[in-house]
Amino acid sequence: MLEGSEIIGIAARLTVALITISSLVFVILLGVRYFREKKKKALRAREKEIEQALFVHLSHPLSNLEDLIKKTPKNTELLAKVLARLLPLLDEDSQDKLFQSFKHLCIPQWVYQELQADKMKRQIAACHLAVFFADKEIVSQLKVMLNDSRCCVRYAALEALCSIGDPAIFKEVAKALKKEELSYLLVSDLFLRFDSGIEKELISLLKSSKTPLPMKCAAVKNLGEIHSLASKKVIESHCKRTDPLLRQLCYEALYRLGLPVDLALIKRGQKDKNWKVRAAAAKCASSISPLPIETVAQFLEDPYWLVSLAAAKALYKQGSIGRNALSMLGQARSLIGRRSKAFLKELEELS
Amino acid sequence: MEELIALLKLWVAQNPFLFKTFPYFIIAVGLFQNFIYLIQLPIAGSELFRIKLRPEDIQSRWLLSSKITLPISVLIPAYNEEVSIVDSILTTLTLQYPNFEVIVINDGSSDETLLAIKEAFELTPSNRAFEEQLSHQKIRAVYRSPIYSNLVVIDKENGGKADALNAGLNLSRNPLFCTLDADSLLEPTALLKTTQAFIDEPEKMVAVGGTVRISNGCSFKHGIVNQVRLPKKALPLLQVMEYIRAFLLGRMAWSRVKLQMVIAGAFAVFKRDVVMDVGGFTKNTIGEDYELVLKIHERMLSRKEDYLMRFVPEPVCWTEVPESFKVLRSQRIRWQQGALEGFFKHYQMLFNPRFGRIGLVGFPLLLIIDVLGPSCEFLGYFYFVILFALGFIHLNLFFLFFLVFFAFGVFISVCSLVLEEASLKRFSSPKDLVALFLVAIIENFGYRQLNNFWRVQGCYRFLRRKSSWGNMTRSGHRKGGLSSS
Numbered sequence: 127m128l129e130g131s132e133i134i135g136i137a138a139r140l141t142v143a144l145i146t147i148s149s150l151v152f153v154i155l156l157g158v159r160y161f162r163e164k165k166k167k168a169l170r171a172r173e174k175e176i177e178q179a180l181f182v183h184l185s186h187p188l189s190n191l192e193d194l195i196k197k198t199p200k201n202t203e204l205l206a207k208v209l210a211r212l213l214p215l216l217d218e219d220s221q222d223k224l225f226q227s228f229k230h231l232c233i234p235q236w237v238y239q240e241l242q243a244d245k246m247k248r249q250i251a252a253c254h255l256a257v258f259f260a261d262k263e264i265v266s267q268l269k270v271m272l273n274d275s276r277c278c279v280r281y282a283a284l285e286a287l288c289s290i291g292d293p294a295i296f297k298e299v300a301k302a303l304k305k306e307e308l309s310y311l312l313v314s315d316l317f318l319r320f321d322s323g324i325e326k327e328l329i330s331l332l333k334s335s336k337t338p339l340p341m342k343c344a345a346v347k348n349l350g351e352i353h354s355l356a357s358k359k360v361i362e363s364h365c366k367r368t369d370p371l372l373r374q375l376c377y378e379a380l381y382r383l384g385l386p387v388d389l390a391l392i393k394r395g396q397k398d399k400n401w402k403v404r405a406a407a408a409k410c411a412s413s414i415s416p417l418p419i420e421t422v423a424q425f426l427e428d429p430y431w432l433v434s435l436a437a438a439k440a441l442y443k444q445g446s447i448g449r450n451a452l453s454m455l456g457q458a459r460s461l462i463g464r465r466s467k468a469f470l471k472e473l474e475e476l477s
Numbered sequence: 478m479e480e481l482i483a484l485l486k487l488w489v490a491q492n493p494f495l496f497k498t499f500p501y502f503i504i505a506v507g508l509f510q511n512f513i514y515l516i517q518l519p520i521a522g523s524e525l526f527r528i529k530l531r532p533e534d535i536q537s538r539w540l541l542s543s544k545i546t547l548p549i550s551v552l553i554p555a556y557n558e559e560v561s562i563v564d565s566i567l568t569t570l571t572l573q574y575p576n577f578e579v580i581v582i583n584d585g586s587s588d589e590t591l592l593a594i595k596e597a598f599e600l601t602p603s604n605r606a607f608e609e610q611l612s613h614q615k616i617r618a619v620y621r622s623p624i625y626s627n628l629v630v631i632d633k634e635n636g637g638k639a640d641a642l643n644a645g646l647n648l649s650r651n652p653l654f655c656t657l658d659a660d661s662l663l664e665p666t667a668l669l670k671t672t673q674a675f676i677d678e679p680e681k682m683v684a685v686g687g688t689v690r691i692s693n694g695c696s697f698k699h700g701i702v703n704q705v706r707l708p709k710k711a712l713p714l715l716q717v718m719e720y721i722r723a724f725l726l727g728r729m730a731w732s733r734v735k736l737q738m739v740i741a742g743a744f745a746v747f748k749r750d751v752v753m754d755v756g757g758f759t760k761n762t763i764g765e766d767y768e769l770v771l772k773i774h775e776r777m778l779s780r781k782e783d784y785l786m787r788f789v790p791e792p793v794c795w796t797e798v799p800e801s802f803k804v805l806r807s808q809r810i811r812w813q814q815g816a817l818e819g820f821f822k823h824y825q826m827l828f829n830p831r832f833g834r835i836g837l838v839g840f841p842l843l844l845i846i847d848v849l850g851p852s853c854e855f856l857g858y859f860y861f862v863i864l865f866a867l868g869f870i871h872l873n874l875f876f877l878f879f880l881v882f883f884a885f886g887v888f889i890s891v892c893s894l895v896l897e898e899a900s901l902k903r904f905s906s907p908k909d910l911v912a913l914f915l916v917a918i919i920e921n922f923g924y925r926q927l928n929n930f931w932r933v934q935g936c937y938r939f940l941r942r943k944s945s946w947g948n949m950t951r952s953g954h955r956k957g958g959l960s961s962s
Contacts, residue, residue: 138877
């Protein structure tokens with residue numbers, strides 16, 4: 127056992143050590159801050175220089191962009207940052223003009239080299255640039271990067287490949303995605319970058335029993351977004367699946383497709399335990415022609431009022447038929463009437 | 478008097494435990510508290526490093542145009558906030574987010590809060606439908622603004638902050654909602670950065686908290702913090718260090734190890750369904766945000782559901798802090814009352830293996846830091862002085878107590894500054910860092926003790942069950958605010 131005086135001794139030494147360490151850490155912190163500020167200032171100046179040179183180049187194509195770009199290769203992140211900020215501000219002609227000049231300056235080759243860089247940050251920045259300069263070599267390098275051991279690099283490559291948006295790449299992207307643990311929203315965002323060119327692939331993904339759930343959910347969401355009429359049957363078959371999210375997304379996709387949905391399927395959705403599935407089914411019910419008024423009325427007295435609101439909103443969107451139905455239902459003295467009346471008032475106010 | 482001292486001496490002498498063991502127990506509790514902070518340091522550091530790997534600004538940009546952002550309702554409860562409310566709403570309305578609505582709840586203010594909003598936004602009565610899933614005081618009227626279609630204002634009878642938030646929740650329809658104090662300002666990309674966590678984990682994520690920083694002293698342009706400066710007054714300056722420590726050290730570390738026990742109500746995003754499921758905010762509580770987090774933990778763990786709560790350091794919410802002792806005192810007393818209320822309301826989780834890591838680690842840590850910590854430290858100050866005066870302990874031990882707390886305090890604060898520099902880098906001038914280093918030293922002499930005293934008063938108040946919304950005199954973010962520009 128330690129004596130009281132020994133404990134005091136240890137504590138005193140600990141105190142001195144802690145204060146010394148604190149002071150040292152603080153001095154180092156100030157030093158780091160000094161050098162970081164210096165570097166930041168230089169980078170900012172360089173960023174401005176590049177930005178200005180790019181603008182000058184756009185109005186005077188003969189201006190020398192080469193010298194400036196030659197100084198940049200060691201800083202992929204800088205160029206990626208400038209381009210990411212600049213490109214959305216430019217019209218398509220100016221963008222094309224810039225890309226042609228970049229191609230002339232062998233920037234795509236440089237991007238290709240940067241994709242193979244040893245530092246992760248440079249690789250990721252190169253991925254952002256790769257979207258603008260995608261050629262065969264760059265795409266194949268990005269595909270190689272899909273197998274990288276670092277998840278940040280893999281994700282950057284996935285993002286770049288999807289943003290390039292070539293449907294021919296989709297199969298490999300889907301294969302890589304199956305190995306990742308990404309949420310359905312992130313997968314959906316990646317899929318959305320392909321636009322409507324991947325409809326068939328999305329349907330087969332949905333059909334396949336080997337597709338992981340987040341990918342299935344993303345596929346359904348995107349089929350709805352791209353109004354894939356061909357996917358109706360397969361989406362309908364997924365309305366009966368066990369996962370509530372998948373069921374909800376299926377009903378929502380069906381609503382987006384705008385095609386008549388089987389009433390039995392809607393009634394099945396109406397009995398779902400999950401209110402979000404019921405709300406999505408309610409939207410589908412309200413968009414059927416001729417309107418299944420009895421079913422819609424049942425949705426309007428759902429225990430959860432947001433389900434009723436979803437039905438009312440969809441009904442109102444239908445135009446005069448829907449509005450008249452809502453107004454008629456509003457005359458009832460029950461919960462259906464009260465809700466219909468209140469929703470109609472609000473929807474009229476908003477329109 | 479002399480007789481009394483002699484009796485006390487005799488009593489202490491007859492109980493050697495009081496001067497041989499108990500002083501070391503008090504020091505041990507203090508050391509253990511600091512040991513927890515030491516553990517938090519590397520954990521918070523590793524989390525910051527992990528977050529830094531993400532190319533944040535590029536992600537935020539694509540999220541703005543993406544179809545995957547989740548709609549969100551921003552709930553702003555307001556009680557007597559006529560000075561700052563218009564600026565707060567305007568700043569919130571200019572947030573960069575594709576799909577959001579702002580719901581302001583006037584909780585029966587006795588000043589001109591509602592009139593100020595009505596005039597600034599030309600409010601008209603609205604027929605917005607809602608059903609009372611959560612109970613709250615009567616809603617007098619709901620208003621909309623013809624200028625901003627995504628602004629809804631609720632005027633209701635006074636019922637407290639939790640009651641106001643419940644009313645807002647009843648009227649909100651989006652899957653996510655964000656609570657924001659009426660005196661707080663969000664950075665333009667704050668919502669985008671916070672909801673990123675919900676996009677990453679749409680099924681599991683139930684709540685996300687952001688960093689709350691002090692706006693006193695900062696300069697504003699168009700309702701946005703233009704330049705971060707340290708407050709000129711001493712009291713807010715001392716609080717700057719406290720906030721950095723609390724958010725970048727504590728919250729960040731606990732978030733990493735899934736022990737998020739506190740999410741500041743000043744700026745937090747929750748999943749609406751989950752909060753509705755636990756019955757919304759508990760009325761007549763002081764720390765309704767803290768209590769809500771504990772309630773969610775309890776519900777989710779008892780149902781064995783897989784869920785996540787996260788702290789994200791980047792989205793920053795700026796808030797005004799008290800500049801007078803009187804207001805600060807009442808704020809700290811309220812916070813302590815709230816902490817104790819939450820703890821004792823959910824004490825059944827303490828050491829209960831049914832509640833997993835929260836019951837076995839999170840709650841015991843709350844016990845040490847929030848329940849025992851302040852009382853022990855405060856008791857220690859008096860205890861050591863008395864024992865020393867009676868001649869039972871050596872002068873060395875008396876100083877040791879102060880030194881240990883002081884040295885650890887400075888060390889932890891400096892390390893928090895390093896974390897701040899590694900992540901947010903909000904202080905533009907090295908002078909500010911030097912000032913904060915000095916604050917880290919100075920706060921240990923007086924401010925810390927005062928804070929502990931207020932917390933002990935909070936414990937006393939908790940035992941007497943006194944509560945109120947609490948008033949704070951605000952200067953408002955007027956200089957450079959939207960309404961003035």
